Amino acid sequence: MHARHAFAILLLFSIFGALSIARAGATGTMRVQQSDGTVQVYRDVLIRVAQRTLRIGSKDRKGVLVIDRAACTYAGSVLRCLPSTMKFEQSGQTHEIQLITGTIYVNLTDDTQQLHHSSTQLSPHDVLLMMQTQRGTYISLHGHIDEMQP
């Protein structure tokens, strides 16, 4: 009888643990197209908004893109920002990456928002960005804000 109980409890714990792992993962997907045409797709990137910066972290937490300078305005209910520079932190080093163009859309509302002049919809607390660096790298990202700290 004790053995059956122990089995049930262990089974419950293991299922719960497995579900927790699945839910805790970030859902952002970032696509990076280098100037030579090669493409990397990074899934499960962590999107954090903290201390007036937008931080995009790799799944293994080894690399972080930090966007801390941008001109923001509201386009309807969607916050639209034009970033200027971006920092890349990895392996203990920080590089500044110069941008040519870029737009960030953030839906801070609790409702799905339609982007102006676009068929794209942003779910609540979603981020969509497209950027081109000075070296010809195209970066796009779509995902949910995982953490938000004022």
Added chain:
Amino acid sequence: MKMIRNATALALIVTMLPLSALAQRRPAGGGGGARPAPAARPAAPAQRPAAPSGGFNFNHDTRPSNPNPPARPNTPPARPNNPNPPPARPNNPNPPQRPPNNNQPRPPNNTQPRPPNPGYRPPNPSYRPPNYRPVHSVIVVNPVYRGPAWGWNRGVAWYPAPAYWGGGFWGTLAIAATSAAVFGYIYGQNNQQIVSYQVQPNSPGAQMLQNYQLTQTQCGPPNLVVIYGPNNSVICAYPNNLVSAGTYSLDPSTLTISSY
């Protein structure tokens, strides 16, 4: 006891199942969480595995642009002397005579508003406040900044685009602090909502406020200085001895406000 051991082993297997399934679905790409995109389209750009050390791969953007640029001579090559220089121009013995000053009194300056020049371009609509009437606008000269257009931005025309970056006019990225960054709203024509931003230190907007000795306050109450800025933005300030309460448009090139 044996059953407990079996149960433990089974539970461990159940725990590992989703992870192993994930591992099978996602081939290791250097441990960086990056996976090559599905190669369904043959025309798609070549996929490259992520950086072997993990993280993101921004090697193209982080490596030095050109570590050994070719040395340039400091001085341009000397031009050969022209053996036949152009002859010197003789002084004009008969310079064109200007008409003598007419002693007739000139007509007074026309104080009536001029009709708009056919080539006149109205200001950027995004800077134009609702009910904008340029004919009646009165410029409030910036008491501090008297430089040329865009002189405050080292002569570079500023607008909120990365290529001509001078910082956000009212401040920096404001995603994280929407409650602090948004300083109330003004409703224009057709109930159009215009956001009021909290001006960040060192921004062009802060410089403008400082020049006019204005202190920003939350929009909404009456008898405030209301200044419309780039991108349908608006800020409000307490009136002072330089700027009286009212509505103003902003010329970002000279950090000058005009009432209307």
